[in-house]
Every structure is written in C-alpha cells, then in structure tokens.
Amino acid sequence: MVQTGSRTVTVLIGFFLATVALLMVLPFINVIAVSFSSSRAIVSNEVTLWPVEFNLRTYQNLYRDGNLIRSLQNSVILTVGGTLLNMVATTLIAFPLSRPGLRGRKVFLGMIIFTMLFSGGIIPTYVLVQQLGLLNTFWAVWLTALVSTWNFFIMKTFFSTIPASLTEAAAIDGANDVYILVRIILPLSLPAIATLTLFYAVGHWNSYFNVMLYITRSRLHTVMVVLVQMIRSVDPQLLETAADATELTRFMTPEGVQAAAIVIATVPIMLVYPFLQKYFVKGVMIGSLKQ
Amino acid sequence: MSVTTTQIVGLSRERRRAKLRQDLYRDRYLYAMMLPVFIGFFVLFRYVPMYGVTIAFRNYRIIDGMFGSPWVGTRHFERLFRSPEFVLILRNTLLLNLYQLIFQFPAPIILALLLNEVPKPGFKRTLQSVMYVPYFLSWAVLGGIIISLLSPSTGIVNAIIQSLGFEPIFFMMSTRWWPVVFIVSGIWNSAGWGTIIYLAAISGIDPQLYEAVRIDGANRLRQTWHITLPGIRGTIAILLILNLGRFIDLGFEQVWVLQNPAVRSVAEVIPTYVYRIGLQAMQYSYTAALGLFQSLIGLALVLTANWTIRAMGEEGLF
Incomplete structure (x- = not known):
C-alpha cells in the first residue's frame, strides 16, 4: 500500500518489526546451539547463538x-x-x-x-x-x-x-x-x-x-x-x-x-x-x- | 429448498410422509456416510459425556459405572465451593485470562497495523514467515525453550542480566514473574499467527477511503485511526467474543508445561487442578463438579458475548 508520510517512520517501523521477528527466533537458535555444545560449555553458561566445543555426543547418547x-x-x-x-x-x-x-x-x-x-x-x-x-x-x-x-x-x-x-x-x-x-x-x-x-x-x-x-x-x-x-x-x-x-x-x-x-x-x-x-x-x- | 417446502405445506399428511420416505431413500447413501461418524463420535464422545456430568451429583466408582453410581445430590458442589482452593484456582484462572485479554489480545492487532505499513512485499513476507514459526510448535517445545532460556544457572537471559551487574532472577519460581512469563510466552506463540486474519481484513478495506482522507491531509497515524481501525472493527469484535467465550478455559498445555510447585499459588488453574486432583488423585466426582461449573460459566459467557456483539450492530456467530 502506498502511503504518504515520512521515510523515517517507515524505516523505524521496519526496524521495530525486524527486531520483534528476530526476538521470536533467537530462542530456537540458542537451543540448537546448546544441543550441539559440550556439557562443560553448557554448565559454565558459555553458549549463546553458536555451538561451543561442537560435538554430537548428546544426540548419540539419546x-x-x-x-x-x-x-x-x-x-x-x-x-x-x-x-x-x-x-x-x-x-x-x-x-x-x-x-x-x-x-x-x-x-x-x-x-x-x-x-x-x-x-x-x-x-x-x-x-x-x-x-x-x-x-x-x-x-x-x-x-x-x-x-x-x-x-x-x-x-x-x-x-x-x-x-x-x-x-x-x-x-x-x-x-x-x-x-x-x-x-x-x-x-x-x-x-x-x-x-x-x-x-x-x-x-x-x-x-x-x-x-x-x-x-x-x-x-x-x-x-x-x-x-x-x-x-x-x-x-x-x-x-x-x-x-x-x-x-x-x-x-x-x-x-x-x-x-x-x-x-x-x-x-x-x-x-x-x-x-x-x-x-x-x-x-x-x-x-x-x-x- | 424453499420452493419444495412451500409445495409440501399444501400437501396432505400422507403425501408429506410419502415425500419424506422418498427423500430419505434418495439420500440413503448420504445417511450411511454420516450417521456412523455422527453417532460414533458426536453422540458417543460429545453428548454421552454431557450426560456423564451427572457423576458430579453421584459418588462415582469404576465398578458401578457412569450410570450406576449412587446419587449424592450437591454434596461435591458444597465441598467445592467451601474449599479455599476453589477460590484460589478461580482467581488464578480469571486473572490469567484477564492478563491475556489486556496484553495478548491486542498484540496481533498492533503487529498487523505495523506490518501494513511495510511497503516492500518481500520484506513483509519474510517478517510474516518468521513470526508464524512459534505457532506451529508444541507447547512442550516452547515451554522447554522458555525454561532453559530463563534458567538462573545456565539460561542466556540470566547470563545477560548478570553481565549487566544484577542478581540472577528465578523467573519460573517467582510468583511475581511467573504470570509475566506466561503472558509473554503466549504472545510469542500466537501474536504473529494472529496477524493473518487482521491483515486479510485490512486488505479488504476500500483504497478510495484512504485516498479521500489523504486529500484532506490526514497523515499515516490519522489514516490508521480513522480508516484502518474502523475497517477491521468487525473482525476485532468477532475475535473478542471467541476470546471471551473461552474466558474460563485456559489452555491446559501452556499452563502445565510452565507450572511448578513453587508457583502453584498463582499458576494453578481449573484444568490443571482437575487433572491433578481428578485423575492423579482419582477424585472423579469432585472434579467433575468443578468441570461442570466451568462449562456452565463458559456457556453463559459465549451467549452473553454473542448477544453483546449483535446489540452493537455487528454480525454475531450464531
């Protein structure tokens, strides 16, 4: 839809929505990263969005x-x-x-x-x-x-x-x-x-x-x-x-x-x-x- | 249909009977298809349990069965209404529903209005695709993710809180934080998905209306306020009734997975209590009484909400 109004508003809305969307998926990425990390890294709380000390041991044991x-x-x-x-x-x-x-x-x-x-x-x-x-x-x-x-x-x-x-x-x-x-x-x-x-x-x-x-x-x-x-x-x-x-x-x-x-x-x-x-x-x- | 009805009215009784037999015979295959499902499912698994609520007035024992257990009148209801736990779970159920109505219900409306302002269709579609994801996941999965994110020892949220120099927060065990987690997780699950119906309603608004107010010099906020919002009023009203109709029926799966004994004073609601006391502790009749209470309130709420919507001049559900 074509709207009049400033570009700044459009950019701000886009930025806000992108942040919301990102917040909605980041938790999944964190969980995926944790599942591929070592027990030590998980316990010492080092994992954010990327696996730390990548391994498949958890999956193998499961x-x-x-x-x-x-x-x-x-x-x-x-x-x-x-x-x-x-x-x-x-x-x-x-x-x-x-x-x-x-x-x-x-x-x-x-x-x-x-x-x-x-x-x-x-x-x-x-x-x-x-x-x-x-x-x-x-x-x-x-x-x-x-x-x-x-x-x-x-x-x-x-x-x-x-x-x-x-x-x-x-x-x-x-x-x-x-x-x-x-x-x-x-x-x-x-x-x-x-x-x-x-x-x-x-x-x-x-x-x-x-x-x-x-x-x-x-x-x-x-x-x-x-x-x-x-x-x-x-x-x-x-x-x-x-x-x-x-x-x-x-x-x-x-x-x-x-x-x-x-x-x-x-x-x-x-x-x-x-x-x-x-x-x-x-x-x-x-x-x-x-x- | 209306033509045949008026024809039938003028006919004699025997002729009408003959026509009925003829129609039933003509549609014999149709009845053969639907009756097994209608009786085998709707009657057996929906209407028989409705009669089965009479166990709330009996002392149900497995050996005596649903229809043979002795009647005890309103004893279970008296016990229920006098118990302090009843007040607690009723309060929790109503409060959590109220929070949902205040915070969760408007979330998809706001998101839809904002998405409507995104000019690039590709970017808008990407945002939508991402926002729909949580709706397709089980509460078992969502609950697991939430609890691990918020864990005081290994959760990423508390890692951030601590790195900012604060004490870790025990979100899941705090009676103050638990309702917040409940509502935010509800928004996470369904707000993105909820935009579909509002975006569809918005796209049905006549573009000439926007043209008209734009000539009058209305900016985007005023266009949203004067055209978009009134344009989706009917949709909002209908979804509001649906929500009000479910006001006493909190989703079991979301509450159960997030719940733990430390927060039972704010997190125990009717269905989880029915499951815990009714099925795990096998007090069937007592919790059937609670279930009946819930169903009756629910019915009254839907009927009231539907009547209200009609009185407002919108089209009701039935």
Missing part, C-alpha cells in the same frame, strides 16, 4: 538410550493413524451435511455447533473412555478427537462452494452419492484436503495432553509427553521431585539432553513448514468466510 527413538515412533504412528481417521471421518460427515436438501440437516448442524459451546469436560470423557476399555491405547486419543468441529466447518464450506451443476449432471446420469463424492467432489477438493491433513497432523504431532491423559504406560508415550516429563523434572533449581525423570537425565547435562530432544521433536515440523505456511493461511481464510 539414540543409544532408545527411549526417545521409541517415543518418536509412537508419535509417528499416532500422527499418521490419527490424521487418516480424522480425514475419513471429517469427509464422511462434511459431505452429506453440505447437501442443502438433506432431511434433518439443521438438527445435525445445530447439535454439532452446540458441542462447541458446551462440553461434559475432562472427567466425564475420561470416565467414558475408561468404561469403554480404551485406556492405554491410541484409540482413546484418536476417537475422542475424531472430528474437529472447526475443521468440519472448513470442509463443509469448501464442499458447498463446488458448483451444483457438476453433481447434478452426474446424478441425472444415474450416479449415486458415493460415486459423486469419490469421483467428482474429492478430486476438486485437493486444496482443502491438503490444508486439513496438515491441520490435523500438526495437531497430533504437537499435542501432549490427550496422550498424557489416556496413556499412562510409558512404552506408549509420544515424544512430546517425554519432553514434558523431562522439562517438569529437569531443572534442579525447581522443587519438583525427580521421580518421573527418565534414565536419560542421569548421565548427561539435563540442559543439553532437553535441548537435543527439543530439536529432534521440532525437525518434522520444520520439514513441512513451507507447506504449513501456504496451506494454513488458506485454511484460515476458508474458515473465516463462514463461521
């Missing part, structure tokens, strides 16, 4: 310990399986409810909107999962968050923007709704599918509360749960009991281990970041059009 590797495997299984289920379920409910003539549509939509306003809360949901015998399985995490109401609305809005003439022509030729969904709607919805897949996948990868809530067996813990346990038990300055400290923290500087775990847990997100940015911005736009 690899050898195996706990973190297993938690990464769990994260991958949880994310891939969960995202697949999310996408199938979201499509199956969004498509019928995007058809204007469907009987009972308003009632279904009303009931879905109401779940955004009121919920039973953590405990009743937990008790239900317990009664269904799903504790300590990934199914507990997958099923209790099968459809995000927000993503459902994005999908439904996208489907309803597809011109009705396309589906009507197929219907006249005798195609049923399954055929219409698979052959006509889905191929035209690839941008929405990509967006929501990323929304769901990032959500699964990053969240730790549901896993911590439903899965107490440590062999099934994801990388984020392991990380949180490390964080909450690591700092000797804090009074937290070290009871749930992992094996890892015994033979290395806790700060170094934690930094390396943070870097490892973040790598997958950074790999998809270019796509994330593109599709997430689109998703926010679709979502903000309606609802």
Whole structure:
C-alpha cells in the first residue's frame, strides 16, 4: 500500500518489526546451539547463538538410550493413524451435511455447533473412555478427537462452494452419492484436503495432553509427553521431585539432553513448514468466510 | 429448498410422509456416510459425556459405572465451593485470562497495523514467515525453550542480566514473574499467527477511503485511526467474543508445561487442578463438579458475548 508520510517512520517501523521477528527466533537458535555444545560449555553458561566445543555426543547418547527413538515412533504412528481417521471421518460427515436438501440437516448442524459451546469436560470423557476399555491405547486419543468441529466447518464450506451443476449432471446420469463424492467432489477438493491433513497432523504431532491423559504406560508415550516429563523434572533449581525423570537425565547435562530432544521433536515440523505456511493461511481464510 | 417446502405445506399428511420416505431413500447413501461418524463420535464422545456430568451429583466408582453410581445430590458442589482452593484456582484462572485479554489480545492487532505499513512485499513476507514459526510448535517445545532460556544457572537471559551487574532472577519460581512469563510466552506463540486474519481484513478495506482522507491531509497515524481501525472493527469484535467465550478455559498445555510447585499459588488453574486432583488423585466426582461449573460459566459467557456483539450492530456467530 502506498502511503504518504515520512521515510523515517517507515524505516523505524521496519526496524521495530525486524527486531520483534528476530526476538521470536533467537530462542530456537540458542537451543540448537546448546544441543550441539559440550556439557562443560553448557554448565559454565558459555553458549549463546553458536555451538561451543561442537560435538554430537548428546544426540548419540539419546539414540543409544532408545527411549526417545521409541517415543518418536509412537508419535509417528499416532500422527499418521490419527490424521487418516480424522480425514475419513471429517469427509464422511462434511459431505452429506453440505447437501442443502438433506432431511434433518439443521438438527445435525445445530447439535454439532452446540458441542462447541458446551462440553461434559475432562472427567466425564475420561470416565467414558475408561468404561469403554480404551485406556492405554491410541484409540482413546484418536476417537475422542475424531472430528474437529472447526475443521468440519472448513470442509463443509469448501464442499458447498463446488458448483451444483457438476453433481447434478452426474446424478441425472444415474450416479449415486458415493460415486459423486469419490469421483467428482474429492478430486476438486485437493486444496482443502491438503490444508486439513496438515491441520490435523500438526495437531497430533504437537499435542501432549490427550496422550498424557489416556496413556499412562510409558512404552506408549509420544515424544512430546517425554519432553514434558523431562522439562517438569529437569531443572534442579525447581522443587519438583525427580521421580518421573527418565534414565536419560542421569548421565548427561539435563540442559543439553532437553535441548537435543527439543530439536529432534521440532525437525518434522520444520520439514513441512513451507507447506504449513501456504496451506494454513488458506485454511484460515476458508474458515473465516463462514463461521 | 424453499420452493419444495412451500409445495409440501399444501400437501396432505400422507403425501408429506410419502415425500419424506422418498427423500430419505434418495439420500440413503448420504445417511450411511454420516450417521456412523455422527453417532460414533458426536453422540458417543460429545453428548454421552454431557450426560456423564451427572457423576458430579453421584459418588462415582469404576465398578458401578457412569450410570450406576449412587446419587449424592450437591454434596461435591458444597465441598467445592467451601474449599479455599476453589477460590484460589478461580482467581488464578480469571486473572490469567484477564492478563491475556489486556496484553495478548491486542498484540496481533498492533503487529498487523505495523506490518501494513511495510511497503516492500518481500520484506513483509519474510517478517510474516518468521513470526508464524512459534505457532506451529508444541507447547512442550516452547515451554522447554522458555525454561532453559530463563534458567538462573545456565539460561542466556540470566547470563545477560548478570553481565549487566544484577542478581540472577528465578523467573519460573517467582510468583511475581511467573504470570509475566506466561503472558509473554503466549504472545510469542500466537501474536504473529494472529496477524493473518487482521491483515486479510485490512486488505479488504476500500483504497478510495484512504485516498479521500489523504486529500484532506490526514497523515499515516490519522489514516490508521480513522480508516484502518474502523475497517477491521468487525473482525476485532468477532475475535473478542471467541476470546471471551473461552474466558474460563485456559489452555491446559501452556499452563502445565510452565507450572511448578513453587508457583502453584498463582499458576494453578481449573484444568490443571482437575487433572491433578481428578485423575492423579482419582477424585472423579469432585472434579467433575468443578468441570461442570466451568462449562456452565463458559456457556453463559459465549451467549452473553454473542448477544453483546449483535446489540452493537455487528454480525454475531450464531
């Protein structure tokens, strides 16, 4: 946008924003530097933005310990399986409810909107999962968050923007709704599918509360749960009991281990970041059009 | 849709029934797709727990189940409302939310207004790309980074403080500093991302409006005040309701990862208390009562906020 006004203001604003942006990323750079530094350098507080006495020992030990590797495997299984289920379920409910003539549509939509306003809360949901015998399985995490109401609305809005003439022509030729969904709607919805897949996948990868809530067996813990346990038990300055400290923290500087775990847990997100940015911005736009 | 409805009104009862059957049969595949998800997810995992809040009025035991445990009336609520901890966690929840509303809510608006003043699209895009990063990271990661940055012994922030000749600050353990860390970390996480929606709203403002006030001699600050801000008023209002609706529902993950026993007096909030007392100490019914209290306040807040926005002449959410 072309604006009148002095150049000085523009430069000052640019400088201020650049500083803010820099402050937002410097912490990551510091953590990366710490993860590649020696224990001695970390403890004597010498590391700023570049590794001191560069070495890979922390990573090697983390690899050898195996706990973190297993938690990464769990994260991958949880994310891939969960995202697949999310996408199938979201499509199956969004498509019928995007058809204007469907009987009972308003009632279904009303009931879905109401779940955004009121919920039973953590405990009743937990008790239900317990009664269904799903504790300590990934199914507990997958099923209790099968459809995000927000993503459902994005999908439904996208489907309803597809011109009705396309589906009507197929219907006249005798195609049923399954055929219409698979052959006509889905191929035209690839941008929405990509967006929501990323929304769901990032959500699964990053969240730790549901896993911590439903899965107490440590062999099934994801990388984020392991990380949180490390964080909450690591700092000797804090009074937290070290009871749930992992094996890892015994033979290395806790700060170094934690930094390396943070870097490892973040790598997958950074790999998809270019796509994330593109599709997430689109998703926010679709979502903000309606609802 | 409206045409068929008016047609149906004129028809007899049997004809209407026949039409309904015909419609249901026509859409049988659609119902076959959605009903398993609707019943298997929305009914089972959203509506059954809503009924499940009745365990707040029961003495829940695993053996008796959600529907079979004995009723005890409002005993859990009486215990809850009398306990000093309830006052504490309610106060903490409301205070932290209030701080968020005052400091965190305006942050993306200010950033968006400033980004809008950046003339070079390439530079603007770079700034945005960088500012979005923290939004995509887990609170496990962000919390870990914050705690290691602020560590009194090995953190870079305290290294700077000490090099300036001051005593190191125990940020995470100080009840004075903890809320500051909480709010700043919230801004770090979401302020950049939050600009997207405001920038979109700004780009929708008619450029002729700027032209008009510029002819009147308005400088950039006045243009922002008289054109840009009024232009995004609706967006701000909608996001404000969304925020108010969540007023009592602080994000568990952010609080939990930053929390420690030393600051529990300012950092214990409803969801973390429910988790600690309800699940770790297995007092299901007692904490279900607290959860129900939270849900009801939350519902009242959203409805009030939505009504307020409509009364202000903006389009509400529902």
